[in-house]
Amino acid sequence: xxxxxxxxxxxxxxxxxxxxxxxxxxxxxxxxxxxxxxxxxxxxxxxxxxxxxxxxxxxxxxxxxxxxxxxxxxxxxxxxxxxxxxxxxxxxxxxxxxxxxxxxxxxxxxxxxxxxxxxxxxxxxxxxxxxxxxxxxxxxxxxxxxxxxxxxxxxxxxxxxxxxxxxxxxxxxxxxxxxxxxxxxxxxxxxxxxxxxxxxxxxxxxxxxxxxxxxxxxxxxxxxxxxxxxxxxxxxxxxxxxxxxxxxxxxxxxxxxxxxxxxxxxxxxxxxxxxxxxxxxxxxxxxxxxxxxxxxxxxxxxxxxxxxxxxxxxxxxxxxxxxxxxxxxxxxxxxxxxxxxxxxxxxxxxxxxxxxxxxxxxxxxxxxxxxxxxxxxxxxxxxxxxxxxxxxxxxxxxxxxxxxxxxxxxxxxxxxxxxxxxxxxxxxxxxxxxxxxx
RNA sequence: CGGGGCGUAGCGCAGUCUGGUCAGCGCGCCAGUUUUGGGUACUGGAGGCCCCCGGUUCGAAUCCGGGCGCCCCGACCA
Numbered sequence: 011x012x013x014x015x016x017x018x019x020x021x022x023x024x025x026x027x028x029x030x031x032x033x034x035x036x037x038x039x040x041x042x043x044x045x046x047x048x049x050x051x052x053x054x055x056x057x058x059x060x061x062x063x064x065x066x067x068x069x070x071x072x073x074x075x076x077x078x079x080x081x082x083x084x085x086x087x088x089x090x091x092x093x094x095x096x097x098x099x100x101x102x103x104x105x106x107x108x109x110x111x112x113x114x115x116x117x118x119x120x121x122x123x124x125x126x127x128x129x130x131x132x133x134x135x136x137x138x139x140x141x142x143x144x145x146x147x148x149x150x151x152x153x154x155x156x157x158x159x160x161x162x163x164x165x166x167x168x169x170x171x172x173x174x175x176x177x178x179x180x181x182x183x184x185x186x187x188x189x190x191x192x193x194x195x196x197x198x199x200x201x202x203x204x205x206x207x208x209x210x211x212x213x214x215x216x217x218x219x220x221x222x223x224x225x226x227x228x229x230x231x232x233x234x235x236x237x238x239x240x241x242x243x244x245x246x247x248x249x250x251x252x253x254x255x256x257x258x259x260x261x262x263x264x265x266x267x268x269x270x271x272x273x274x275x276x277x278x279x280x281x282x283x284x285x286x287x288x289x290x291x292x293x294x295x296x297x298x299x300x301x302x303x304x305x306x307x308x309x310x311x312x313x314x315x316x317x318x319x320x321x322x323x324x325x326x327x328x329x330x331x332x333x334x335x336x337x338x339x340x341x342x343x344x345x346x347x348x349x350x351x352x353x354x355x356x357x358x359x360x361x362x363x364x365x366x367x368x369x370x371x372x373x374x375x376x377x378x379x380x381x382x383x384x385x386x387x388x389x390x391x392x393x394x395x396x397x398x399x400x401x402x403x404x405x406x407x408x409x410x411x412x413x414x415x416x417x418x419x420x421x422x423x424x425x426x427x428x429x430x431x432x433x434x435x436x437x438x439x440x441x442x443x444x445x446x447x448x
Numbered sequence: 449c450g451g452g453g454c455g456u457a458g459c460g461c462a463g464u465c466u467g468g469u470c471a472g473c474g475c476g477c478c479a480g481u482u483u484u485g486g487g488u489a490c491u492g493g494a495g496g497c498c499c500c501c502g503g504u505u506c507g508a509a510u511c512c513g514g515g516c517g518c519c520c521c522g523a524c525c526a
Contacts, residue, residue: 022475022487023460027519037459047518101449102525119526150525153449167526219526228525293526327526361485396486403486414485424485 011354013389017054020401030226032336033158035345039405041332048155048163055405056332058353060166063331064145066197066350067168074190074249076141076170081123083147087113089122093304102150116149121301121323124171128319129307135175135317138309139183143170145328160289160333161228170324175311177298180320184216184296185253187324188260189246191220191292196243198331199348200338202291203237205265219267220292224337227287233265234278289334296322345406346429354387355379356445357407361395361414371423372413375438382446403428411441 017040024034027044036042041056052060068078087105090096104116117123124142132140145168155163172183188204195202200222207219221231240263247256264278267288276283299318301307308316327334339346347353356379360372372388379386387407389398395414402410412424422435425444436444 019458021459025459026454026461029520044518100524148526153524154520154522156520161525165526169526290526325526330526394486394488395484396488399486401487412485416485 011387014391030157032333035336055353059332062351064328067194067326070190070194071143074186076143079142080144081120083117085115085117085123093122093301104149104151118148118150125301125305125307128173132309134310139174139179141170141172158333159329166329168326168328172322174320177320180296180322184322185257187294197350203265205267206270207267208269216296218294219290221288222291222334223286224289226337227289230268231286231288232271233284234263235282235284236263291331291334292326294324344404347406349408352408354385354407356384356386356409356411357402358386358388359398359412360390363390363392367418368413378442
């Protein structure tokens with residue numbers, strides 16, 4: 011993509027509305043545009059990131075055996091009346107009526123709808139276990155939206171729903187998602203700590219929140235200091251393996267949100283307890299027959315008698331992650347994207363567009379990098395070098411490849427790693443090998 | 449929803465108390481010159497129902513009334 015024609019409205023100054031760093035940087039980098047309180051349009055750069063995040067989530071869900079579907083954003087109130095949640099959910103739920111005066115709502119979650127789909131088609135325990143997920147926009151009419159996309163009213167969420175024949179099966183499904191979540195966040199360069207959590211309006215008796223530690227986190231969290239340097243995935247089993255031991259190990263190390271943490275009563279000695287703030291990026295629940303019972307989602311069991319489906323649901327805040335990743339990875343100059351979610355792999359900077367030599371070299375690099383499958387943002391704008399460097403640092407692409415007359419005189423280009431700031435004067439060939447090789 | 453604040457050019461702001469001389473500044477944008485490896489300098493230019501409606505007044509960005517929007521702090525949530 012040529013930057014001269016790429017829609018990326020960067021800002022030198024932060025809009026006054028933004029308070030936290032990720033919100034400021036997303037606005038300054040031209041990733042998003044607020045359209046109402048807590049509602050955002052995603053501009054090309056932001057949309058690319060969102061799709062990268064989404065794809066990682068998708069791949070890991072698929073690998074864990076879940077199947078992707080797509081349910082509507084607008085739901086009928088009738089389904090929610092069946093489960094009893096229409097009255098329970100309160101003002102957070104955006105209620106609307108259609109032209110026939112039918113009660114509808116913009117879905118804040120999809121337990122009822124997926125349960126309806128399930129009961130419409132699944133007849134036998136032999137069709138279980140089943141895990142269906144979708145990645146869809148949700149709306150929760152937060153009292154006070156804030157922190158940009160981290161706490162919006164409209165947000166993109168991956169929500170999966172598992173169906174099992176019995177509690178043992180449901181716990182396996184839960185553990186599988188538990189592992190999938192750890193893998194998913196790790197792939198985004200995040201260390202997410204699973205913490206015992208409240209189940210909230212979703213209900214149920216087993217629940218974990220996946221928390222990223224960050225100063226700007228919304229909730230207070232507590233965990234054993236062992237979590238700090240622990241890589242739980244180091245010896246993690248595969249999705250098909252028995253996960254009980256792994257699950258026990260992970261949940262055996264203390265970690266709890268302030269809702270569950272009782273000061274003075276935690277099993278961790280004071281001097282080994284870390285108190286911090288965290289961002290919730292995922293939340294999983296096992297809630298048994300909370301929905302299958304009122305909605306009569308039953309299948310025939312081995313003995314031919316009807317059995318209520320044992321269910322769980324599993325959410326990941328996809329749009330929130332875009333902000334959370336920035337909170338976890340930035341410096342004074344801007345964003346530092348982990349390679350896996352970066353909107354482009356490489357920023358190619360032509361310091362002197364119009365100069366036949368730099369133009370030629372840039373063209374050559376651009377085509378070769380793209381031919382190798384890399385996403386390249388080519389800054390071919392007629393701008394001052396300083397502007398280009400500043401923009402490149404701001405938008406945080408993992409690699410910057412800088413081509414200017416000074417270097418070319420010596421046959422070199424500059425390769426800069428955004429995360430470390432390390433710069434190397436290297437040959438074109440070396441740069442290509444380095445970038446394409448990984 | 450309680451408490452606080454804000455709304456003037458794309459962004460950041462001054463002007464509002466003390467009505468007129470008030471449509472301003474910086475950045476950005478456009479044109480030109482200049483500069484050419486970390487937001488270059490100069491010149492010229494475009495761009496504003498001063499959030500909206502009503503009122504007071506000879507006269508309102510400014511005073512009064514009523515709306516709307518947005519932000520912050522608190523109680524709730526992916």
